[in-house]
Amino acid sequence: xxxxxxxxxxxxxxxxxxxxxxxxxxxxxxxxxxxxxxxxxxxxxxxxxxxxxxxxxxxxxxxxxxxxxxxxxxxxxxxxxxxxxxxxxxxxxxxxxxxxxxxxxxxxxxxxxxxxxxxxxxxxxxxxxxxxxxxxxxxxxxxxxxxxxxxxxxxxxxxxxxxxxxxxxxxxxxxxxxxxxxxxxxxxxxxxxxxxxxxxxxxxxxxxxxxxxxxxxxxxxxxxxxxxxxxxxxxxx
Amino acid sequence: xxxxxxxxxxxxxxxxxxxxxxxxxxxxxxxxxxxxxxxxxxxxxxxxxxxxxxxxxxxxxxxxxxxxxxxxxxxxxxxxxxxxxxxxxxxxxxxxxxxxxxxxxxxxxxxxxxxxxxxxxxxxxxxxxxxxxxxxxxxxxxxxxxxxxxxxxxxxxxxxxxxxxxxxxxxxxxxxxxxxxxxxxxxxxxxxxxxxxxxxxxxxxxxxxxxxxxxxxxxxxxxxxxxxxxxxxxxxxxxxxxxxxxxxxxxxxxxxxxxxxxxxxxxxxxxxxxxxxxxxxxxxxxxxxxxxxxxxxxxxxxxxxxxxxxxxxxxxxxxxxxxxxxxxxxxxxxxxxxxxxxxxxxxxxxxxxxxxxxxxxxxxxxxxxxxxxxxxxxxxxxxxxxxxxxxxxxxxxxxxxxxxxxxxxxxxxxxxxxxxxxxxxxxxxxxxxxxxxxxxxxxxxxxxxxxxxxxxxxxxxxxx
Numbered sequence: 074x075x076x077x078x079x080x081x082x083x084x085x086x087x088x089x090x091x092x093x094x095x096x097x098x099x100x101x102x103x104x105x106x107x108x109x110x111x112x113x114x115x116x117x118x119x120x121x122x123x124x125x126x127x128x129x130x131x132x133x134x135x136x137x138x139x140x141x142x143x144x145x146x147x148x149x150x151x152x153x154x155x156x157x158x159x160x161x162x163x164x165x166x167x168x169x170x171x172x173x174x175x176x177x178x179x180x181x182x183x184x185x186x187x188x189x190x191x192x193x194x195x196x197x198x199x200x201x202x203x204x205x206x207x208x209x210x211x212x213x214x215x216x217x218x219x220x221x222x223x224x225x226x227x228x229x230x231x232x233x234x235x236x237x238x239x240x241x242x243x244x245x246x247x248x249x250x251x252x253x254x255x256x257x258x259x260x261x262x263x264x265x266x267x268x269x270x271x272x273x274x275x276x277x278x279x280x281x282x283x284x285x286x287x288x289x290x291x292x293x294x295x296x297x298x299x300x301x302x303x304x305x306x307x308x309x310x
Numbered sequence: 311x312x313x314x315x316x317x318x319x320x321x322x323x324x325x326x327x328x329x330x331x332x333x334x335x336x337x338x339x340x341x342x343x344x345x346x347x348x349x350x351x352x353x354x355x356x357x358x359x360x361x362x363x364x365x366x367x368x369x370x371x372x373x374x375x376x377x378x379x380x381x382x383x384x385x386x387x388x389x390x391x392x393x394x395x396x397x398x399x400x401x402x403x404x405x406x407x408x409x410x411x412x413x414x415x416x417x418x419x420x421x422x423x424x425x426x427x428x429x430x431x432x433x434x435x436x437x438x439x440x441x442x443x444x445x446x447x448x449x450x451x452x453x454x455x456x457x458x459x460x461x462x463x464x465x466x467x468x469x470x471x472x473x474x475x476x477x478x479x480x481x482x483x484x485x486x487x488x489x490x491x492x493x494x495x496x497x498x499x500x501x502x503x504x505x506x507x508x509x510x511x512x513x514x515x516x517x518x519x520x521x522x523x524x525x526x527x528x529x530x531x532x533x534x535x536x537x538x539x540x541x542x543x544x545x546x547x548x549x550x551x552x553x554x555x556x557x558x559x560x561x562x563x564x565x566x567x568x569x570x571x572x573x574x575x576x577x578x579x580x581x582x583x584x585x586x587x588x589x590x591x592x593x594x595x596x597x598x599x600x601x602x603x604x605x606x607x608x609x610x611x612x613x614x615x616x617x618x619x620x621x622x623x624x625x626x627x628x629x630x631x632x633x634x635x636x637x638x639x640x641x642x643x644x645x646x647x648x649x650x651x652x653x654x655x656x657x658x659x660x661x662x663x664x665x666x667x668x669x670x671x672x673x674x675x676x677x678x679x680x681x682x683x684x685x686x687x688x689x690x691x692x693x694x695x696x697x698x699x700x701x702x703x704x705x706x707x708x709x710x711x712x713x714x715x716x717x718x719x720x721x722x723x724x725x726x727x728x729x730x731x732x733x734x735x736x737x738x739x740x741x742x743x744x745x746x747x748x749x750x751x752x753x754x755x756x757x758x759x760x761x762x763x764x765x766x767x768x769x770x771x772x773x774x
Contacts, residue, residue, distance in 0.1 A: 131768050134673065136672075136673050136767040136768055136771070137767075137768045156678070157677060157678075160672065160675055160676070160677050160678075161675065161677075163673065163674070163675045164674065164675020164676075165675070168674070169670075169673050169674065171670070171771075173666075175666065175667070175670040175771075177315070177667055177670070177671075178322070178667075179315060179318035179319055179322055180315065180318070184311070184314075187311075188311070188671075188674065189674050189675065191311050192674060192675045192676055192680075193675070236674075
């Protein structure tokens with residue numbers, strides 16, 4: 074395991090806990106976990122349903138905040154940021170690939186990929202270059218004008234990957250990215266993400282049940298009942 | 311991009327957006343039509359008032375409050391000098407259309423052929439000035455009205471006009487060919503033995519009955535009034551026609567005669583004066599400016615005169631304008647509330663449907679203000695399209711309505727008048743309605759937009 078607080082870590086958990094208050098019922102989703110996720114790796118958070126995988130991924134993605142402990146993402150203490158700063162932090166550093174793709178239905182594939190660049194305030198010419206290049210790299214150069222409802226599941230996920238990578242984020246989070254795809258398409262998507270991870274030198278963190286995806290893991294964090302149960306690392310190739 | 315997203319989101323649920331646009335448009339049509347109708351009513355009232363009593367009237371101080379009881383005692387003796395002073399003032403002249411002396415008086419008028427008499431309220435006008443005044447139509451609302459003969463003659467001071475009601479009472483329906491005039495029932499009261507002859511009152515004025523033979527076909531009435539020195543005076547009036555007055559009370563009492571006849575009736579052989587100097591301006595908006603100048607002019611020349619505007623002389627004008635304005639405001643408010651709730655409902659449903667998208671956008675780095683801006687923009691666009699449709703359709707319907715040539719008898723009116731809506735000068739109203747609807751739709755979108763902006767990203771992403 075990467076030493077706690079290492080400069081090589083893209084995410085550092087320090088006694089991080091998360092408790093939900095569901096109408097008076099306190100549910101502990103994550104129990105004081107402490108570990109690092111190394112940079113530029115294909116990291117998987119795995120575990121049975123209810124083990125806290127998604128909560129942990131939400132915390133890493135800065136869309137949820139811990140109720141205790143300290144969480145550092147890309148060297149930034151999340152506790153020190155207010156909502157606006159967290160949003161801006163996400164915009165620059167974190168990207169998401171969702172199980173249900175979550176493409177904007179009113180935008181074309183091109184516009185969906187362009188959207189994060191717009192949020193970053195990148196100018197029109199550069200936006201166009203990067204968007205076209207990214208669509209090309211996921212094999213959808215000819216599908217830019219299609220709306221999501223005109224694309225297959227695999228194509229939608231490719232657009233989602235292009236949308237995630239177009240802003241060159243330090244961290245890409247993917248929640249069950251192959252769950253809605255058939256085995257063949259899932260394999261293609263995994264290969265595409267692996268290729269993208271290498272090309273963009275990004276850190277990928279997955280939450281998954283998919284054995285096919287888990288087999289590609291550089292780092293595997295096994296959660297059980299909100300606690301880190303096991304960690305396996307593959308030597309960097 | 312935000313504009314593009316907003317547009318596409320509106321088109322996404324076309325039927326719902328269309329219903330919202332229709333609600334806004336119907337609201338817009340209603341406000342435009344009623345607003346233009348109110349505009350027409352106000353302009354008609356103003357035009358009527360200005361045609362009859364001008365914009366401003368100069369009285370001797372005290373006449374306005376007490377003159378009705380003693381018109382001769384509150385006359386303007388040097389009215390010709392005052393007229394010259396006003397006419398030649400360089401600050402007033404550019405705005406002035408007509409300045410004319412008038413005499414207001416009251417008395418008894420009778421048709422002694424049928425032994426009937428009644429009190430009357432009379433006004434004496436310079437015939438050609440009255441004709442010119444009655445052509446005033448700044449707002450273009452009198453275009454459909456046929457400009458009738460004023461009934462006064464510059465070459466025959468004995469000619470005059472009476473209200474339709476007064477003509478009926480005095481038995482002039484048949485001679486004046488008045489339509490819808492019920493036949494006069496046979497009198498059941500005592501009939502004077504000398505019925506058919508004028509009362510035995512000494513005529514102090516100059517006899518104006520010299521040409522009676524030449525006017526045998528024109529009905530004659532006799533007017534009795536008290537002169538300035540208190541003596542009774544009688545003058546004959548040859549009634550050219552009966553004129554609806556717009557209000558029953560006036561219709562039953564009004565007598566319009568020539569200025570010189572009124573002077574003779576009121577002042578007899580004494581010094582002939584005017585009880586008022588009427589000023590008609592080219593435009594009503596210059597009223598306050600001219601009034602101020604007149605008051606300054608009279609002060610500077612030590613003249614004991616006061617100035618009253620047409621709204622003071624005809625309180626009904628102000629009351630009617632106030633009432634119609636209040637009704638318009640009420641209707642506009644109701645329409646505004648309908649638009650508000652419709653847009654709130656539409657945008658609220660849209661927020662619920664797009665919760666997951668809101669979560670995705672927020673996760674990608676869209677700030678809360680960005681979410682808020684997007685939904686407010688959608689509300690504004692809905693408002694802009696609905697308002698444009700409503701205002702344009704309202705104006706087209708209004709123009710079509712005007713072409714239909716409808717008439718109506720407004721409250722207090724003695725005769726039907728054209729029923730129109732004021733489309734010619736409605737630019738301000740149309741712009742106001744458009745802006746109002748867009749603002750209302752935008753405000754309505756703020757509530758659901760805030761709800762969308764406050765969504766927690768995790769909860770929004772979890773939404774199915």
